[in-house]
Amino acid sequence: MAVLDPGWIVLLALVVGASKIEWTGDSWNPIVGCSICTTGCSRCYAMWHALRLSGKPGSPYRGTVEKVKGLPVWTGVVNWNSDAKRYAMRHLRPNPARPHRIFVCSMSDLFHPEALRQGMTLWVYREMARHPGHHYQILTKRPELALEFYREHPEFSCLPGVWLGVSVEHQDTAWRIDTLRAIPAEVRFVSFEPLLGPIAGVNLAGIDWAIYGGESANRVERARPMRPEWVRGVRDLCAALGVAQFFKQWGHWYSRRNGLDGKGGGDQAVIDGRRWDEYPVAPADARREMDRLRAALASATPPSRASARTSCPRRTAPAASAPTNGPVTYGRVFPPSSVTIRRAPTTRPSPRL
Numbered sequence: 619m620a621v622l623d624p625g626w627i628v629l630l631a632l633v634v635g636a637s638k639i640e641w642t643g644d645s646w647n648p649i650v651g652c653s654i655c656t657t658g659c660s661r662c663y664a665m666w667h668a669l670r671l672s673g674k675p676g677s678p679y680r681g682t683v684e685k686v687k688g689l690p691v692w693t694g695v696v697n698w699n700s701d702a703k704r705y706a707m708r709h710l711r712p713n714p715a716r717p718h719r720i721f722v723c724s725m726s727d728l729f730h731p732e733a734l735r736q737g738m739t740l741w742v743y744r745e746m747a748r749h750p751g752h753h754y755q756i757l758t759k760r761p762e763l764a765l766e767f768y769r770e771h772p773e774f775s776c777l778p779g780v781w782l783g784v785s786v787e788h789q790d791t792a793w794r795i796d797t798l799r800a801i802p803a804e805v806r807f808v809s810f811e812p813l814l815g816p817i818a819g820v821n822l823a824g825i826d827w828a829i830y831g832g833e834s835a836n837r838v839e840r841a842r843p844m845r846p847e848w849v850r851g852v853r854d855l856c857a858a859l860g861v862a863q864f865f866k867q868w869g870h871w872y873s874r875r876n877g878l879d880g881k882g883g884g885d886q887a888v889i890d891g892r893r894w895d896e897y898p899v900a901p902a903d904a905r906r907e908m909d910r911l912r913a914a915l916a917s918a919t920p921p922s923r924a925s926a927r928t929s930c931p932r933r934t935a936p937a938a939s940a941p942t943n944g945p946v947t948y949g950r951v952f953p954p955s956s957v958t959i960r961r962a963p964t965t966r967p968s969p970r971l
């Protein structure tokens with residue numbers, strides 16, 4: 619019997635498989651490879667995975683990373699992952715009661731310039747539109763390119779099931795939230811991870827979900843600090859606006875100093891005696907739940923003879939101007955072209971900070 623070596627098992631799992639990331643269910647990686655964007659990228663876990671997998675014959679990770687001073691660094695090459703491209707979505711049956719949460723491109727950035735140039739981003743969006751019924755979670759550090767993409771492809775505005783998020787590792791990158799707000803995504807979220815500094819005065823209006831947590835590093839001793847007061851800052855920011863929040867982990871730095879296991883995630887991710895593991899409610903799900911409750915109510919209380927006699931179809935019929943069952947808009951409209959968007963800084967930080 620042929621036995622798969624561990625590297626290939628990881629590779630197959632990355633086609634579409636259970637993810638260890640707490641806030642998602644599966645990961646789907648039709649494209650792989652990236653380049654360092656900001657300081658939040660310098661310990662990017664995906665570079666280590668890519669290094670481990672790039673040596674396999676036929677691996678999609680070939681050429682995506684190189685070693686610099688013994689550490690993996692992205693080369694900027696973005697490749698198709700043909701297995702994930704061919705098989706993934708068509709075999710994942712939607713579960714209306716509990717849609718799959720799928721992290722799209724955990725080994726890349728869907729709005730990387732190379733992915734956009736090669737039409738990979740467009741292909742992924744078309745695939746998501748073709749296979750509804752799931753929750754597709756996309757996280758980017760390049761929202762300015764995402765906004766351009768949405769402007770060029772208004773057909774994907776408010777695409778049901780697409781959750782679009784930006785990473786904000788410290789105050790300097792909070793501008794990404796303003797750009798995200800201008801993008802017509804059904805659910806918008808912010809990942810404050812790795813949280814590398816205090817976050818204050820950030821506007822979370824229009825944001826549905828926030829994730830936060832400390833850094834996990836492949837070499838544990840290299841993880842950067844995250845302090846409890848920074849966690850409280852984000853928690854209180856979310857609580858003030860009623861934004862759903864998810865405290866993912868303390869990270870290796872805090873964990874090592876406080877006797878926690880590993881990254882200090884799961885049941886250890888407690889702040890002031892409470893876990894925060896909330897999720898947003900997508901409008902499409904809220905509507906489906908309302909329909910379900912209405913149907914349950916209707917079947918549970920059949921009209922009595924008396925009420926049937928007194929009911930008046932004319933009075934209950936919708937007025938001519940009442941909304942029809944046509945497409946529903948959730949109040950998110952495509953931004954006018956006059957919206958001013960801050961661009962990403964042109965100077966790139968050193969990859970090893």
Ligand code: SF4
Pocket residue numbers: 652653654655656658659662663664665692724725726727759
């Ligand atoms: S954008 Fe994401 S995948 Fe790309 S280097 Fe940064 S952390 Fe890694």
